Amino acid sequence: MNFCSACGSANIALQIPEGDNKLRYVCADCGCIYYQNPKIVTGCLAVWEQQILLCRRAIEPRYGLWTLPAGFMENGESLEQAAQRETWEEAQAKVNNLQLYTITSLPRVNQVYVMFRGELLDTSYACGIESLEVELFSITELPWHKLAFRVIEQTLNLYCSDAAKKQFKLHVDTID
């Protein structure tokens, strides 16, 4: 942050505003305060006949590695709409019966992951522009050593464990 986006001043400094207790970017000319908050990443663990839909990333970070379809929630949508949109954009797949499955705070990267379980409507999935491949994996064939993100590895681990018990519950966790 080099310039105030309200008045254009370069007189921007990190300081603690009055009545606050955290450092914020503040414009010394117009007084505008810039707050930065965590972003929500949401998506689906979409299942078809006990197989899980994964996407191989066509973008950085983690180009070429496998992940669940997920991405940043946008303004103007609900969590569920965002998860379905991301599943469509990355895997051209439609899911229903969405159930909230994992909520994972990632304080080091200022994100909260919200993943739903859902049922694939059919097998007409395909690559969206952010995917190199989209594929169904059975639990015994998941590409554990080629996964893009630890939070995705954890969500898949929980799914495998819950599937073995045939009992799925919500998991709330933090990866530090």
Add this chain to the structure above:
Amino acid sequence: MNFCSACGSANIALQIPEGDNKLRYVCADCGCIYYQNPKIVTGCLAVWEQQILLCRRAIEPRYGLWTLPAGFMENGESLEQAAQRETWEEAQAKVNNLQLYTITSLPRVNQVYVMFRGELLDTSYACGIESLEVELFSITELPWHKLAFRVIEQTLNLYCSDAAKKQFKLHVDTID
């Protein structure tokens, strides 16, 4: 947004960047794209001997009306830490045994509310700087007509209904 906060240019326009499908603020000079995403509001429904802790707001919006202690999640913290911090800041109260209780998407105001149930450690609560009063209310005495936000009213309604059944579960919802 009038100026690019990276290069200071006033050459900012709302446009759909290449490979995207949504309008974003884009700097025509340095190419910087400004994404805006929903914010997380989190807090606690803190209970002491079947009474609920509410705060009367000392700030706008909804100055003077009652709410559960809650506020914007900050970078570098987990959901649970944020909920506990807000409960401390607004009601000088400590809670434990936090259980995720309601997750409410508010697409019209680009927020997701994440509320926990928790047990008050003791009754040494007090006003934080954003509160005019902090008080315990029994379920039959809740100030329904003086609540600050619909999402808080809904969370309290769910709590009363679950308390009557003596069974609390997670509620995921959208207020449109």
